[in-house]
Amino acid sequence: MLTNWFTFLLYKFLKECAGEPLFMLYCAIKQQMEKGPIDAITGEARYSLSEDKLIRQQIDYKTLTLNCVNPENENAPEVPVKGLNCDTVTQVKEKLLDAVYKGVPYSQRPKAGDMDLEWRQGRMARIILQDEDVTTKIDNDWKRLNTLAHYQVTDGSSVALVPKQTSAYNISNSSTFTKSLSRYESMLRTASSPDSLRSRTPMITPDLESGTKLWHLVKNHDHLDQREGDRGSKMVSEIYLTRLLATKGTLQKFVDDLFETIFSTAHRGSALPLAIKYMFDFLDEQADKHQIHDSDVRHTWKSNCLPLRFWVNVIKNPQFVFDIHKNSITDACLSVVAQTFMDSCSTSEHKLGKDSPSNKLLYAKDIPNYKSWVERYYADIAKMPAISDQDMSAYLAEQSRLHLSQFNSMSALHEIYSYIAKYKDEILVALEKDEQARRQRLRSKLEQVVDTMALSS
Structure with missing residues (x-):
């Protein structure tokens, strides 16, 4: 209460x-964290105030500037957005949305899961990038999320956010796709079944369908029954x-x-x-x-x-x-x-x-x-x-007047009564002992309220 x-x-x-x-503290934390790598699976970051969420391994990365087409107006100037070559596709989409919809309430913005990231090369070549697709690297039972480095996206590349397509991997059937993909054709793997995009909330659970475990920057050995000695790349405290x-x-x-x-x-x-x-x-x-x-x-x-x-x-x-x-x-x-x-x-x-x-x-x-x-x-x-x-009393009355249309007073009264009913005896005794309460006959008035509520129920 x-x-x-x-x-x-x-x-x-x-x-x-x-x-x-x-708000400035929140923005400063978010901006500082995103200057360095953030593991999409474990939630650990290169920059952190929390030791529990600090990436202890050395991660090599480069900062890229992506030129994002304005989704509201393709003829408007492109928006330059900073990203990292180790960012997953979803992380890139979130950074693009932050930049393009700066100042727009989060609940009123498109969500990363509803948009596809399109890498544009010239007028015709357009490739949909995803966290997981047929190019995803699989090593034994580990599947690594795709990053900008995986796709070899370069500094100054033109990208766009487009409404999510419905096909399994959203791969363009344009001949330009095959041509553009040839640079990393050796990475192609045949997927046994299409994998749905997973939430980018930190997780370390295996993919039960294929028996593989997802990873991004660091394989989480804590959940693999590995001996502590296997974690030799951890830096000292x-x-x-x-x-x-x-x-x-x-x-x-x-x-x-x-x-x-x-x-x-x-x-x-x-x-x-x-x-x-x-x-x-x-x-x-x-x-x-x-x-x-x-x-x-x-x-x-x-x-x-x-x-x-x-x-x-x-x-x-x-x-x-x-x-x-x-x-x-x-x-x-x-x-x-x-x-x-x-x-x-x-x-x-x-x-x-x-x-x-x-x-x-x-x-x-x-x-x-x-x-x-x-x-x-x-x-x-x-x-x-x-x-x-x-x-x-005047202050409380003024506050109530200012917010008159924003609250249900009957609901609030009922919540207060529920509390009173629970501690009725103690409250009545306290009112009887208090001199000011006796002068205002508050005990008697409260008893009348309790009796009235008992009759109505």
Whole structure:
């Protein structure tokens, strides 16, 4: 209930203030991850904040510029798009869609699975590229997804996104196809049965139809009962921790901007939302009432109330706020940022050692600074003038008026009643003990509501 209360009342602050640095962080992570190889099967990446999602093997790759025909207007100038020669066809399609439909909400864009990637060579030669087709390399029980390098797509090539065709492999019957394919004719293999395009969500399951396992950049030996000694190409921890730190440095400004915005009482002209001041004062009143003078307890209450209950969820899941797509590597990086945010709200000291998780080591030098921001934020709020009940009531009424047509009030009332019915006895006792509740005869009024609901049911 508290989470929903904050979600409703912090909407304006999120939209006008905190939303921008959150979106910028998401974009920065996505852009940085896509500068290097991302394994379409395991979800591991060359650039990462998460050790669990870091490609430890050395992957050779080149950056290519593809000139994409505008699918909305073929006569418009082609859109230059950066890609990697180790990208799968689906990864290329996603990058092209990001560039061509920049600024368009994700839910309103065509999806990669609904489009074919067409490689254009001159006016007539057009080849449909796919993750799997008759040219796919198969080695024993391993089938490797096709990449731009597999097709020998060169820098500056012209490509287009076209609606997906219905034939098994969407191979053009034009004579130009055979001519263009001759460069890698030796790769051709006869497929026993057409393979459907698989989802590009990370997976490591075998192809049950053919008994083969898909791979892209790295064969996942963890799932093959291989001895640990067979993984000799893995780099030692110190080496890839350096790579994690390099990625962290690139994203540092965006993390700082977001944390600073959240832990500021006044930022870019936006005043602190009244709901935060009201709730924090309520927690302080309860601490005074119960004679709790330990500052760490008060700090923990406030952290559990707002940062850990509301903000962590928003940081971890920006797709709840924006119409975007969050892939597995972006999710892993946001999880590291969210964990750092949680550590910044903690009052306990984190003792680091050689066995500490890499995400703790990554932000070890930053967390003391972030903690000081949190402490200052709580102290600044405590110093602000208290909000009267009348002002808070007016604020809540105004918020309800602004969103009058967006919510079903009867449904909301029923949800509240379901909660009340579950804890009826405890609530009635609490209302009887509270002086202000007695003055307003709230116990009697609630009993009338319960009786009325019982009759109607």
